[in-house]
Amino acid sequence: MEGLPLRGDVFDPDCPTRVVLDRIGDKWTVLVVSVLSTGTLRFTELRARVGGVAPKVLTQTLRALERDGILIRTIYAQVPPRVEYQLTDLGRSLAQPIAAIQDWAEGHVGSVLAARNSYDSSVA
Amino acid sequence: MEGLPLRGDVFDPDCPTRVVLDRIGDKWTVLVVSVLSTGTLRFTELRARVGGVAPKVLTQTLRALERDGILIRTIYAQVPPRVEYQLTDLGRSLAQPIAAIQDWAEGHVGSVLAARNSYDSSVA
DNA sequence: TGACCCAGGTACCTATAGGTAACAATGGAA
DNA sequence: TTCCATTGTTACCTATAGGTACCTGGGTCA
Numbered sequence: 001m002e003g004l005p006l007r008g009d010v011f012d013p014d015c016p017t018r019v020v021l022d023r024i025g026d027k028w029t030v031l032v033v034s035v036l037s038t039g040t041l042r043f044t045e046l047r048a049r050v051g052g053v054a055p056k057v058l059t060q061t062l063r064a065l066e067r068d069g070i071l072i073r074t075i076y077a078q079v080p081p082r083v084e085y086q087l088t089d090l091g092r093s094l095a096q097p098i099a100a101i102q103d104w105a106e107g108h109v110g111s112v113l114a115a116r117n118s119y120d121s122s123v124a
Numbered sequence: 125m126e127g128l129p130l131r132g133d134v135f136d137p138d139c140p141t142r143v144v145l146d147r148i149g150d151k152w153t154v155l156v157v158s159v160l161s162t163g164t165l166r167f168t169e170l171r172a173r174v175g176g177v178a179p180k181v182l183t184q185t186l187r188a189l190e191r192d193g194i195l196i197r198t199i200y201a202q203v204p205p206r207v208e209y210q211l212t213d214l215g216r217s218l219a220q221p222i223a224a225i226q227d228w229a230e231g232h233v234g235s236v237l238a239a240r241n242s243y244d245s246s247v248a
Numbered sequence: 249t250g251a252c253c254c255a256g257g258t259a260c261c262t263a264t265a266g267g268t269a270a271c272a273a274t275g276g277a278a
Numbered sequence: 279t280t281c282c283a284t285t286g287t288t289a290c291c292t293a294t295a296g297g298t299a300c301c302t303g304g305g306t307c308a
Contacts, residue, residue, distance in 0.1 A: 008233040010155060010226055013176030020229040020236055025149040027296075031134060043255055052137030054297055059256060069239025079305045080254040090235050097224035102134055104221045105144040109132040111214050112144055115193025151266075167285055178267055183286060203275050204284040 023068060028053055028061045030098050033087070036071060037095035040086040070094060147192060152177055152185045154222050157211070160195060161219035164210040194218060 008017030023029055031050045035041065041049070047058055062085060065071045070091040076082040087095060132141030147153055155174045159165065165173070171182055186209060189195045194215040200206040211219060 008230040010158070010229060011173060011175055015233075016237055017229050017233050020233055021154060021226075022151070023236075024225060024229070025151060025154075027146070027149060030145055030149075034134070044253095049135060051135055055256065056258090056298090057296060060296090067240055067243040068236045069243075070236075075255095079303090080252095081256085081303095083255060090232065090239070093232070094228055097221065097228045100221035100224050101148060102145075104218055105134060105141050105148070106132040108214065108217070109139075109141050109144055112147075112192045112194075113140060115214070116191055119191040119193075168283095179286065180268090180288090181266060184266090199285095202284095203273090204282090205274085205286080207285065 023064065024098075026061065026064070028057065029065065030102065032058075032061055032065065033070065033091060033095055033098050034102055036085060036087050037092065037099065040084050043083055043085070046085060065091070147188065148222075150185065150188070152181065153189065154226065156182075156185055156189065157194065157215060157219055157222050158226055160209060160211050161216065161223065164208050167207055167209070170209060189215070 008015045008020075010017045010021060028050065031053075032046065035046060035049045043058070043062075046062075047053060047055065050058070053061075062071070062073065066073050069088055071085050071087050074084045074086070076084070132139045132144075134141045134145060152174065156170065159170060159173045167182070167186075170186075171177060171179065174182070177185075186195070186197065190197050193212055195209050195211050198208045198210070200208070
């Protein structure tokens with residue numbers, strides 16, 4: 001019943017593919033997956049590398065990604081608690097397109113901001 | 125002052141790269157860019173291909189993308205009005221990573237849904 | 249006897265993305 | 279003279295993602 005090689009169609013509003021797109025649309029998912037693609041990290045490290053996340057929101061994001069099979073959460077019965085997050089194979093496969101997006105964003109910020117300035121001044 | 129080959133850093137909360145990620149996080153951007161990557165389209169055609177968009181929201185999305193230099197809006201002084209949307213070079217360069225994301229989404233829906241079922245039933 | 253560390257949890261608030269429904273403007277067709 | 283096509287706009291409402299601030303629990307270190 002699982003692992004159907006079923007192919008979705010993002011243009012169908014009723015296709016669950018939309019759900020996947022929504023997850024990627026999540027404000028922090030891209031950043032978290034990107035950071036984790038470099039290796040296993042603990043909560044606090046994650047928080048430090050992804051600038052600006054509130055702990056509550058980071059927890060939410062991590063739980064959602066765990067639920068979707070993108071990452072694994074490992075709890076070590078220690079004191080103080082130690083929890084590690086690492087990507088699954090599925091997560092690693094997602095890391096590639098995400099890296100492409102991130103790369104585009106970093107490489108084209110200048111053009112986008114320039115277009116924005118130009119547009120705003122012509123409308124003003 | 126424009127077109128700086130400045131490279132952003134998505135992990136810096138104050139970096140405008142975040143703005144670009146936010147735009148991609150927009151619910152309809154990915155779909156609109158994807159559809160337009162196949163060629164120029166009119167408003168109604170666009171609306172038909174991207175299932176489930178309300179006209180107001182489509183207008184908002186298109187304006188935002190125009191502002192960011194991703195697409196061009198051409199108005200023909202006809203009656204009834206005719207407006208065409210096409211990607212710019214910048215938009216076409218974005219279409220590639222977006223296609224990768226979309227491809228991933230369509231190809232891995234099955235795995236994600238399976239993980240979700242498994243997670244939900246183990247928590248229940 | 250505190251104070252600290254880690255990984256969150258809880259309660260609460262709000263901005264805004266997104267949605268619904270109805271209307272506008274124009275000229276040609278029926 | 280009423281209707282229709284086309285591309286939106288306007289007013290209005292709401293769900294929820296996201297944020298702030300503070301709490302918890304239990305070893306350890308001083």
